[in-house]
Amino acid sequence: MSGSGGHAHNPFALPEDPQIPAPPLNCAAHGGDPCHVDVGGSERNFRRFQERFDGLGKLAERGLLVVLKGPSHSGKTSLRNRCLSYAMEALGPDDQRPDAEALRVDLSDRIRQPALSGAQRVTNVGRMLAAHLKANERIFETPYAAPDTAPDDADLGHWTASAGDRLYPRSSVVLVTPPVTTVDEIRRYWAGVDRGFLIFVECSAEGLEIPEDSEEWAQFEVAKWMLLETGMMLARETRELVERRTSGGGGGFRKLASNATDGRFGVDGSFPVGTVQKLLYLFYREHGRAGSGGEVTQDELSRFIDDQVPRG
Known part of the structure; x- marks a missing residue:
């Protein structure tokens, strides 16, 4: 699969290798994106x-x-x-x-x-x-x-x-x-x-x-x-990252409900930047195409994260 094909199926994959999550701050990860998304300060x-x-x-x-x-x-x-x-x-x-x-x-x-x-x-x-x-x-x-x-x-x-x-x-x-x-x-x-x-x-x-x-x-x-x-990535920063990454791909990616990240992610941040990137990569690999559902809800995203990272 080509790099562009990898991106077409997962907005959080590195173009050159669709099996690897793209670093949130990677300039070259997606053409046209600003080099550095402002996450974690x-x-x-x-x-x-x-x-x-x-x-x-x-x-x-x-x-x-x-x-x-x-x-x-x-x-x-x-x-x-x-x-x-x-x-x-x-x-x-x-x-x-x-x-x-x-x-x-x-x-x-x-x-x-x-x-x-x-x-x-x-x-x-x-x-x-x-x-x-x-x-x-x-x-x-x-x-x-x-x-x-x-x-x-x-x-x-x-x-x-x-x-x-x-x-x-x-x-x-x-x-x-x-x-x-x-x-x-x-x-x-x-x-x-x-x-x-x-x-x-x-x-x-x-x-x-x-x-x-x-x-x-x-x-x-x-x-x-x-x-x-x-430090930890805030819920607002997670929403902004998803909006940036899902804005391409011809509209083929599911959007987040306005409160989708307010649950498991937490307003004050529950996960470091790299963990958020990996969780979003896994979610969009399995449930991220527009044909697999409507907006991503808080309940759906929280349940998925609980399966990946059980609450301590």
């Missing part, structure tokens, strides 16, 4: 990132640590990728800065290795980052020297110390770390932020408190940090 978070990043003048004087916190499947990775794309374009060459270069080091898919301590995991990331920096010496005005050894309690600063001072004025380093679950790991990454560095850290630990105004996270002379929190 994604637009607000992205604007906050833009404001903070733009205020740092392409990292010329200060680096930036971005912590993305939220439950699993709440849109952290989609938000991170959007912020990452924006930053890479801004830090790359343009008419005013033809010699600009941003080195991207994406270690987000590395196995977390829960048996190791936070310090050991950060040490592994530091060593991998150092290898990338050493292999890309063109971004440095003076050669980068990676440390040969590391203490047991090393933070990322052990590998980035003086790296910011060695970068060419229009060079930068963008690091995406593996996901973390402790504040200690975040602090160890924070210690490695220097001029010219942008670091993204995802954290999905529930109940983890990261106070943005704490003295421990006070602004350094060479760095700033920010916290972007993702």
Whole structure:
């Protein structure tokens, strides 16, 4: 089945593979859709990132640590990728800065290795980052020297110390770390932020408190940090997402009753973004064609969700 055929039978399927739910924030998922549907506070978070990043003048004087916190499947990775794309374009060459270069080091898919301590995991990331920096010496005005050894309690600063001072004025380093679950790991990454560095850290630990105004996270002379929190998808946002996705397809998809999402989804949000996407994908795969019924009612949608996700 072709990509367009997959979309014709399920508005929540990826065009290139109709068996896979399309990410709600995926630009390419459906031609003509706005790139990013504003769900789970994604637009607000992205604007906050833009404001903070733009205020740092392409990292010329200060680096930036971005912590993305939220439950699993709440849109952290989609938000991170959007912020990452924006930053890479801004830090790359343009008419005013033809010699600009941003080195991207994406270690987000590395196995977390829960048996190791936070310090050991950060040490592994530091060593991998150092290898990338050493292999890309063109971004440095003076050669980068990676440390040969590391203490047991090393933070990322052990590998980035003086790296910011060695970068060419229009060079930068963008690091995406593996996901973390402790504040200690975040602090160890924070210690490695220097001029010219942008670091993204995802954290999905529930109940983890990261106070943005704490003295421990006070602004350094060479760095700033920010916290972007993702969460549950509101009933209103679910309705808007369905309206966007079912507006195509020649009118062949069932519409939602005005109160259809007010039951199981909840006004305040009951599911993270990714779970909502998967539930809608499954519902429209089985019951979404216009010929299979009239408007989708609250009772019908709630019963379907209860079958998929029993109430706890």
